[in-house]
Amino acid sequence: MSIYNYLVKKPNGEILSMQTYRDKIMLIVNTASKCRFTYQFEELQKLYNRYQSKGLVVLGFPCNQFANQNPEDGGDSSDFCQRNYGVTFPMFEKIEVNGEKTEPLFNYLKHEVPYREFNDQSIEEKVLKMKLEEEYPEYLIGNNIRWNFTKFLVSSTGKVLNRFEPTESIVDIEKEIDHQLAIKK
Template identity: 45%
Template sequence: MNIYDFSVKTAGGKSVPLSRYEGQILLVVNTASKCGFTPQYEELERLYQSYKDQGLQILAFPCNQFHGQEPGSDDSIQSFCSLTYGVTFPVMAKIDVNGPNASGLYRYLTSHTDFKGFDHSHPLSGRLEEILEKEAPDYKKTGDIKWNFTKFLIGRDGEIRSRFEPTAPIHVIKEEIESLLKS
């Protein structure tokens, strides 16, 4: 089993098999429009524009599970991403990434990767840890998504290569993408 065995829904409700992206490098990210990490849309769009012609595809999955930071409808999310950040990569339908209603894709991603901690050089790292320690004291022991803008890098073969927490520096993600593009 790999990522190509799943289908996802577009913001318009159409089912899309991830096998349509076979042979491309995918960066899968759960997003939110009212989060301290929301400006990462801009960084993600720059990555997409830099590497899309070499085979990178970014798939964003809005999620409202982290302090209600994605309350809008699929239509309003699309407008926000386009108008505020000029996003041109696919922003899919809003989903759950954790719990009993988590999408099959995210159940797969989180069951095959571990949480490796936050990058403490990021200014929001301490605040995230504070929130999570209150809400889920055992959060470090599970593969669940901890917050918005967690990213998964998928190789051309559909296998998970890396997991990046929201505090991961964009240059680290960029380096791993470049390495996969060369192989």
């Protein structure tokens, strides 16, 4: 199976093939409008602005599985992102990233690259891990998505390269994007 075999749903109900993004470097993110990481929309938009003309596309998928942080539907989420963070990258319909109703694309992504264990030296990751242990211990098992704003970097040939946990630096992600763009030339 390839990433290009998946279909995704836009907020207006239109079904879109991932083939649409063939030859693009993709940064695929599960998002939320009321999360402590919501500020990352601004960082993601800056990446998109900087690298879109070079072949990067950021794809946002709202998710409400973590502490009810995205109760609105995909259309309202998209409007929120545009209004508050100037988001112009593609946003999709709200999905689930774990459990029986996992969006097939995310099921594929999370099994293509392993998660990174939380760093016990990072206060932010320690706090997130404690919250997960208390409220969502099942998300700490296997390759489950741990929280909103988990990001997957996909090469221009469709290979899933890396998974970035929500606490990882946008600078590190940008370095990998730069590297992929250099390869793509």
